[in-house]
Each structure stands twice: as structure tokens, then as C-alpha cells.
Amino acid sequence: MQDVYESARSLFEGFVARREMVYIRADIVDVLLSFARNGIAYLYLISRTLEQGLPASEFLLYFSAVGGFTTWVTGILSEMSTLHLQCMELSTIRECLDLPEPFRFEDGEPLEAKPGLTYELRLHNVRFRYPGAQTDTLHYVNLTIHPGEKLAVVGLNGAGKTTLVKLLCGFYDPTEGEVLLNGVDIRKYNRKDYYQLFTAVFQQFSVLETTLAENVTQVFENNEAQLSRAEECIRKAGLSQKLDRLPDGLQTHIGKEVFEDGIELSGGEMQRLMLARALYKGAPIMILDEPTAALDPIAENDLYLKYSDMTSGCTSVYISHRLASTRFCDRIILMASGQIAEEGTHDSLMALNGKYAELYAIQSKYYNEKEGESDEG
Structure with missing residues (x-):
């Protein structure tokens, strides 16, 4: 260095x-x-x-x-x-x-998220390379995400997990291949309307220097119905104890750069706040990219227990490099070198005794050793 x-x-x-x-x-x-x-x-x-x-x-x-x-x-x-x-x-x-606008923000077929509608996402022979890169990040990926399915995407760092999700969300168009929504190429839709189908918690996020409620609703001057829903989502995200201790409740200011009476949140609390924001939007497709990275083991386990309730009625994609955190999902895909290396449930992948089982065994041994060191201490 x-x-x-x-x-x-x-x-x-x-x-x-x-x-x-x-x-x-x-x-x-x-x-x-x-x-x-x-x-x-x-x-x-x-x-x-x-x-x-x-x-x-x-x-x-x-x-x-x-x-x-x-x-x-x-x-x-x-x-x-x-x-x-x-x-x-x-x-x-x-x-x-x-520069020509790559996405159709002004035109394209309108798309509206209506209650009761279901959405199937499919990647068909998708290849993707970042501009200026020498190699592909994704290599001819084929994947179907069924309506209401809870899908886990796991793999080592650099395997292409986040890139895969960015293509699903429409942040990038594939270099080759198609991303299909109910069988229709998403490039035909108005991109702004397409974004409304997703709610997400990404690894990089921004907490606004405003009130707790406005951070969740993304709206200033909330009415009673919005405040009630914001509180429900905050508690569902695991911030009940924090909320109860705040003297101003939902009107508490976040951050001290703008407001002298503002509070500072820990990394785990900010991540939970972003989860509450995602829950508030209530979109039919939820993306969670390493949502437990800043959480302690107890808070992480609490999130796993509440995952089914939080994602009830929507399709969810859960990204993690911790294999033990995805057992509650309906299906797991293991990414390796920009491709889907293995696919199935946790039990079927363990029975396959392949790369997933190997990584799971290594991680389990590591966490067991860490727990043993903690007990000795």
C-alpha cells in the first residue's frame, strides 16, 4: 500500500x-x-x-x-x-x-402497479458488461422469478449478485439478452412506471436530515394516515424500542448538521430505517441487498423471523453472502463468476454436496469458532 x-x-x-x-x-x-x-x-x-x-x-x-x-x-x-x-x-x-437517454422516461407503454396484479420477472440469455470493462460481469444468465416467490441470491463478493439485481430493477439494460416482465421486454415500458414496481434496501443508502416520519414516507407534512402507516412500518422493521424512547416520536429529527436537537442513528438502526422505508412503499417486488450487513446477530435473527411477515403478498429477492441467512427462502441460487452455478432449496443444495454445501460448511465452521471464542472470553 x-x-x-x-x-x-x-x-x-x-x-x-x-x-x-x-x-x-x-x-x-x-x-x-x-x-x-x-x-x-x-x-x-x-x-x-x-x-x-x-x-x-x-x-x-x-x-x-x-x-x-x-x-x-x-x-x-x-x-x-x-x-x-x-x-x-x-x-x-x-x-x-x-447524450441520448438510454431509458424511456418520457414515452414507452404505461405501467401501473394495481392491487391483485402479479408479476413474473425473467432474465433470458442475459449478458452484461460495464462500460469500459474488459470482461463480462454476467454471462448468459437465465432466471425466472415467479409471482410471490421468495428468492435468495448468494455467492462470494464479486460473483455478480448486485449487478443481477440492478438489471432486474432496470438500472441498467443488458448488453445482450432480455429482461422480461410478464413476458414483455422491460425496454418497451415507461421506465419511471417500471421503477414503481420495486421497493429496495441497497447497501448504499441516504438518510435525510429531516424527521423520522419523513425519512420513511419521503413526503413532507404527513397526514394522520401516513403517520400511522409510517409507525407501523418502523415497528415492523424492528425499531419499536428506539421509537418508544424518542421524546418527539415520529417527529424526532435525524442528524445534527441541520437540527441541533437531532439524533444520530447507528449503522444497524439506519439499515432498519431503510427497511421501514421499503415496507412503507408497499411495492409488489421487494429487493433486499445485504440488509443485515450492519446488524448484530440478535437483530439479524429477529429480521429472519419476521421476513415472511414483512414480504407477505409480494415477490422478494434477498441477496447475501451469508448462506445461513437464506434458509427461509423458497429458492436459492448460487452465483459464481457471473453465472448461476447451483439452484434449489437449502436442503436440495446441501444434498447436492456441491459448491453451496462447501461454502455453507466453511461459514458454519467459522461462525462456530467465533462463538467458541466468545464463550471462552
């Missing part, structure tokens, strides 16, 4: 030195040109005065005119340089604005 730091620092210092040298050379050239320009003009005026007896008043007039002209020319050239730099910056912005 130190070698990498020193190498990066050396490159940066070299760049700064080269840039400063360019500026110094430019300043030297500017001084020399100014000296030559003014010197020629002043020598001419002096020679006129000595040879032709130029009056002092005219000498001062021409002398001032030369100085003023020099100042004007320098100012014009400086403004032209500034204008050129600003045009270059604006051209970058214009290029960005002129």
Missing part, C-alpha cells in the same frame, strides 16, 4: 511540476513580448522628440495612449483566454445534455 501511495504521489508531484513550468514559461514570454512592444513604442517617441522636437504635451499624449492601448490589448487577450476555457467547459456540459 505504501508503494502504491508513493507511486501516486510521485506522479502527482511530477504533473504539478510540469504544469508550473508551463506557467512560468508563459509568464516569461509575456514579459518579453510586453517589454519589446513597449520598448519599440517608447524608443520611437524619444527619437521623434530628439530629432523633430516633438512637444512635451504630444509626447505625454502618445505615451499615455501606448500605455492604455497595451492595457486594453492585454485585457482583451485575457478575456478571450477565459472565454475559450469557459467554452471548453460548456462543451462538456452540452455533450452530456445531448
Whole structure:
């Protein structure tokens, strides 16, 4: 790590030195040109005065005119340089604005999430490569998620789990293949309408510097019905004890940068708050990407016990690298090197005695050893 730091620092210092040298050379050239320009003009005026007896008043007039002209020319050239730099910056912005919109936000077939409707998601021969990458992240994945199914996606870091979910959510379009909703390519739908079908808890999230209720509802000035539902979702997400201890309840401010009376939440509490936000939306498809990463073992187990209740009536996709956390799901797929390596229930995958069983045994041994160390301590 130190070698990498020193190498990066050396490159940066070299760049700064080269840039400063360019500026110094430019300043030297500017001084020399100014000296030559003014010197020629002043020598001419002096020679006129000595040879032709130029009056002092005219000498001062021409002398001032030369100085003023020099100042004007320098100012014009400086403004032209500034204008050129600003045009270059604006051209970058214009290029960005002129880029074609990859998703259909303004047109496309309308899509509305209605109560009672069911949705089947299917990936058909999906291959995906991030822009600028040299290799594919997903390799010809075929997967069907049935309405109401609780699917677990497991695998080691870098296996393609999160990328798979981003394709399902419509954040990216596949490089090759199709993502189908009830048999229709999602690229035909209005993308904003498609997003309304999903509620998600991702590994990266933002907690707003506002009240607890507004963080959940994403609406300012909530009515009684919204507040009641927000409280229900907060308690369902496992924040009942925290809520009961807050003097202002749902109106408690989060964060201290905006409000002096705000509170700071722990990592696990923020993750539960994001879960409450996802529950509040009530979309027919729920995505949970490592929702227990910041939770302690007791809180994690509590979430597992409540998972069926929280996802009742909707399709859910649960992503985790902890294999023991997915036994409550209807089906498990193991991702490896951008492909579905194994698929089935926990019991069937253990009976298969393949990669899933191997990883499960390794993780079980690790957690048992950690528990033993804790007991000894």
C-alpha cells in the first residue's frame, strides 16, 4: 500500500511540476513580448522628440495612449483566454445534455402497479458488461422469478449478485439478452412506471436530515394516515424500542448538521430505517441487498423471523453472502463468476454436496469458532 501511495504521489508531484513550468514559461514570454512592444513604442517617441522636437504635451499624449492601448490589448487577450476555457467547459456540459437517454422516461407503454396484479420477472440469455470493462460481469444468465416467490441470491463478493439485481430493477439494460416482465421486454415500458414496481434496501443508502416520519414516507407534512402507516412500518422493521424512547416520536429529527436537537442513528438502526422505508412503499417486488450487513446477530435473527411477515403478498429477492441467512427462502441460487452455478432449496443444495454445501460448511465452521471464542472470553 505504501508503494502504491508513493507511486501516486510521485506522479502527482511530477504533473504539478510540469504544469508550473508551463506557467512560468508563459509568464516569461509575456514579459518579453510586453517589454519589446513597449520598448519599440517608447524608443520611437524619444527619437521623434530628439530629432523633430516633438512637444512635451504630444509626447505625454502618445505615451499615455501606448500605455492604455497595451492595457486594453492585454485585457482583451485575457478575456478571450477565459472565454475559450469557459467554452471548453460548456462543451462538456452540452455533450452530456445531448447524450441520448438510454431509458424511456418520457414515452414507452404505461405501467401501473394495481392491487391483485402479479408479476413474473425473467432474465433470458442475459449478458452484461460495464462500460469500459474488459470482461463480462454476467454471462448468459437465465432466471425466472415467479409471482410471490421468495428468492435468495448468494455467492462470494464479486460473483455478480448486485449487478443481477440492478438489471432486474432496470438500472441498467443488458448488453445482450432480455429482461422480461410478464413476458414483455422491460425496454418497451415507461421506465419511471417500471421503477414503481420495486421497493429496495441497497447497501448504499441516504438518510435525510429531516424527521423520522419523513425519512420513511419521503413526503413532507404527513397526514394522520401516513403517520400511522409510517409507525407501523418502523415497528415492523424492528425499531419499536428506539421509537418508544424518542421524546418527539415520529417527529424526532435525524442528524445534527441541520437540527441541533437531532439524533444520530447507528449503522444497524439506519439499515432498519431503510427497511421501514421499503415496507412503507408497499411495492409488489421487494429487493433486499445485504440488509443485515450492519446488524448484530440478535437483530439479524429477529429480521429472519419476521421476513415472511414483512414480504407477505409480494415477490422478494434477498441477496447475501451469508448462506445461513437464506434458509427461509423458497429458492436459492448460487452465483459464481457471473453465472448461476447451483439452484434449489437449502436442503436440495446441501444434498447436492456441491459448491453451496462447501461454502455453507466453511461459514458454519467459522461462525462456530467465533462463538467458541466468545464463550471462552
